[in-house]
Amino acid sequence: xxxxxRGFYAVAxxxxxxxxxxxxxxPITPQxxxxxxxxxxxxxxxxxxxxxxxxxxxxxxASILVGASATGARTYTATCSQGLILMSEVLWNAAGMRLPIxxxxxxxxxxxxLSIWNDHQDSMAIRDAGIIQMYxxxxxxxxxxxxxxxxxxxxxxxxxxxxVCMDGYKLTHAYEPVxxxxxxxxxxxxxxxxxxxxxxxxxxxxxxxxxTPATYMEFRAAVYNAxxxxxxxxEEVYKEWAEISGRNWGGHIVAENCEDADVCxxxxxxxVGLVREVVKELRGEGKKVGFIKxxxxxxxxAEEIAKAVDNAQKVVVFERSLSMGSDAPVTLxxxxxxxxxxxxxxxxxxxxxxxxxxxxxxxxxxxxVIEGKAKPGTYFxxxxxxxxxxx
Amino acid sequence: xxxxxxxxxxxxxxxxxxxxxxxxxxAEYPVIIEENCKGCGDCVVYCPDxxxxxxxxxxxxxxxxxxxxNYDYCKGCGTCSVVCRHDAIKMEIKEIYRG
Numbered sequence: 001x002x003x004x005x006r007g008f009y010a011v012a013x014x015x016x017x018x019x020x021x022x023x024x025x026x027p028i029t030p031q032x033x034x035x036x037x038x039x040x041x042x043x044x045x046x047x048x049x050x051x052x053x054x055x056x057x058x059x060x061x062a063s064i065l066v067g068a069s070a071t072g073a074r075t076y077t078a079t080c081s082q083g084l085i086l087m088s089e090v091l092w093n094a095a096g097m098r099l100p101i102x103x104x105x106x107x108x109x110x111x112x113x114l115s116i117w118n119d120h121q122d123s124m125a126i127r128d129a130g131i132i133q134m135y136x137x138x139x140x141x142x143x144x145x146x147x148x149x150x151x152x153x154x155x156x157x158x159x160x161x162x163x164v165c166m167d168g169y170k171l172t173h174a175y176e177p178v179x180x181x182x183x184x185x186x187x188x189x190x191x192x193x194x195x196x197x198x199x200x201x202x203x204x205x206x207x208x209x210x211x212t213p214a215t216y217m218e219f220r221a222a223v224y225n226a227x228x229x230x231x232x233x234x235e236e237v238y239k240e241w242a243e244i245s246g247r248n249w250g251g252h253i254v255a256e257n258c259e260d261a262d263v264c265x266x267x268x269x270x271x272v273g274l275v276r277e278v279v280k281e282l283r284g285e286g287k288k289v290g291f292i293k294x295x296x297x298x299x300x301x302a303e304e305i306a307k308a309v310d311n312a313q314k315v316v317v318f319e320r321s322l323s324m325g326s327d328a329p330v331t332l333x334x335x336x337x338x339x340x341x342x343x344x345x346x347x348x349x350x351x352x353x354x355x356x357x358x359x360x361x362x363x364x365x366x367x368x369v370i371e372g373k374a375k376p377g378t379y380f381x382x383x384x385x386x387x388x389x390x391x
Numbered sequence: 392x393x394x395x396x397x398x399x400x401x402x403x404x405x406x407x408x409x410x411x412x413x414x415x416x417x418a419e420y421p422v423i424i425e426e427n428c429k430g431c432g433d434c435v436v437y438c439p440d441x442x443x444x445x446x447x448x449x450x451x452x453x454x455x456x457x458x459x460x461n462y463d464y465c466k467g468c469g470t471c472s473v474v475c476r477h478d479a480i481k482m483e484i485k486e487i488y489r490g
Contacts, residue, residue, distance in 0.1 A: 096400070096401060098399050196399055197399060197400065204405055205403065205404060206403045206404075206405075206407075206408070207400055207402050208400060209402070209403040209408065210411065212411060218395055218397045219397055
C-alpha cells in the first residue's frame with residue numbers, strides 16, 4: 001500500500017510487522033518519533049503480546065534488551081548520537097553474548113560541540129563492536145530493511161546485533177512515498193525467532209561469563225568469525241528480499257557504470273541519491289565516472305569494492321565522519337580493500353553536523369578529482385575559513 | 392590436540408565459575424595460627440570473597456572452632472590478617488614469588 005509517510009513511521013510500521021517481543025527505548029532527537037510511533041501502536045494494542053518498556057536512559061534500554069534477548073525474546077530499539085555511545089558498553093556485551101538485538105540508528109553527530117544534526121560519527125564510533133551495520137538511502141529502503149535485519153541477526157550462523165543506519169532529519173523527518181508492507185509478506189519472509197540458547201527461571205544461565213586468558217581469545221575469534229560468516233547470510237537475505245518484495249536494493253554494494261570508469265565515486269546513506277545523480281550528469285557530459293553505493297559497512301565489503309574499482313585510477317569517498325588522527329573511517333576500509341592496486345583515494349569530508357551538501361559542491365568536488373586539481377587524502381569540502389581564538 | 396569447547400555467547404550454567412580457581416591470582420596467602428584463633432569469626436565477616444569458614448578442631452581441653460581458608464578462591468588480599476584481633480592470621484608470600 002503506497003502512502004506518503006515520514007521516515008519515523010516507515011521504520012515504526014515495519015518494526016510492528018516484525019512482531020518483536022520486547023521493545024525498549026529512550027527518546028533522543030532525531031530518533032524520538034520512531035519510538036513515539038511505536039509507543040502509540042503499543043497503546044492502541046497493535047503490537048500483540050509485545051512488551052514496550054520505557055527506560056531511564058539508553059544505557060538502561062540496551063541493558064533491558066540484553067536481558068530480554070537472553071530469555072529468547074525478539075528485541076528492538078532505536079537511538080542515535082549520545083544515546084548510542086551511552087549504550088556502547090552494553091552493545092559490546094550484546095555482541096559478545098551473541099544476542100541478535102536489532103536497532104535503528106537515526107544518525108546524528110557527536111558532542112562537543114552539541115549538535116543534533118546529521119552525520120555518521122555516532123555509528124562509526126562503535127563500528128568495531130561486532131554489530132552488523134548497514135546504511136540506507138531512503139525511507140523505502142529503511143522500511144524494507146527492518147524484517148531483513150531481524151532475519152540476518154537471528155540467523156544461527158550469525159547471532160549478532162544489527163544496526164540499520166538512516167540519516168537523522170534527512171530521512172527520519174522526511175515525507176516520502178513508501179510502499180508499506182503487508183503483514184502477510186513479512187510473516188512469509190520472517191519466521192519467529194528461534195533462539196539457540198535462552199534462559200528461564202528454571203534453567204538459569206550466565207551470558208557473557210568471565211573468561212581467563214585461557215579462553216578469552218577464542219570467544220573473541222568466534223565473534224570475528226560470526227561477522228565473517230554474516231557476509232554470505234546478508235547477501236542471501238538481500239536476494240530473498242528482492243524476490244519476495246519485488247524491490248532489489250542490491251548486494252553489499254551497488255556499483256553503477258564502474259566497468260569503464262577512470263574515477264569511481266562512493267557514498268553511503270542519504271547522500272547516495274544526490275551523488276548518483278551528479279555522477280549520471282557527469283557521464284552525460286562524457287566523463288568516465290562510476291558510482292558505488294555502500295550498503296553494508298560491517299562486515300566491510302572489501303572484495304566487492306576491490307572488484308568494482310578494478311579499472312579505475314582514482315576513487316572518491318564522500319565521508320560523513322572523521323577518525324581523528326587518521327583517514328576518515330570509510331576511507332580506511334576502502335584503502336585496505338584496494339591496497340595492492342595503484343589507485344589514488346580522495347576523501348572529501350562533507351556535511352558534518354548537518355552542514356548542507358549542495359549539488360554544486362558534490363559536482364565540483366568530483367570534477368576537481370577528474371581534472372587532477374585535488375590531492376589524494378582526507379580533506380574538507382564546504383568548510384569555512386576559520387581561526388581558533390581564546391574566548 | 393583436542394578442540395577447545397567454547398559456548399555461544401560465553402553462556403555458562405550455574406556454578407560453572409567454580410571451575411575457575413581465582414586463588415591462582417594472589418601473590419600472598421593467609422596462614423591460620425590455630426593456637427591463637429579464638430573462633431570469633433571476624434575474618435569470616437570481612438573476607439570479600441567468602442573464603443573463610445569456622446570449623447571444629449580438637450583443642451587442648453575441649454573442641455573449639457577455628458578459621459579455615461579456601462585457598463581455591465582466596466586472592467590473598469590480607470583483609471583477614473588485618474581485622475584479626477588475636478594475631479592468628481599471618482600472610483605468607485607464595486613459593487613462586489619468593490626471590
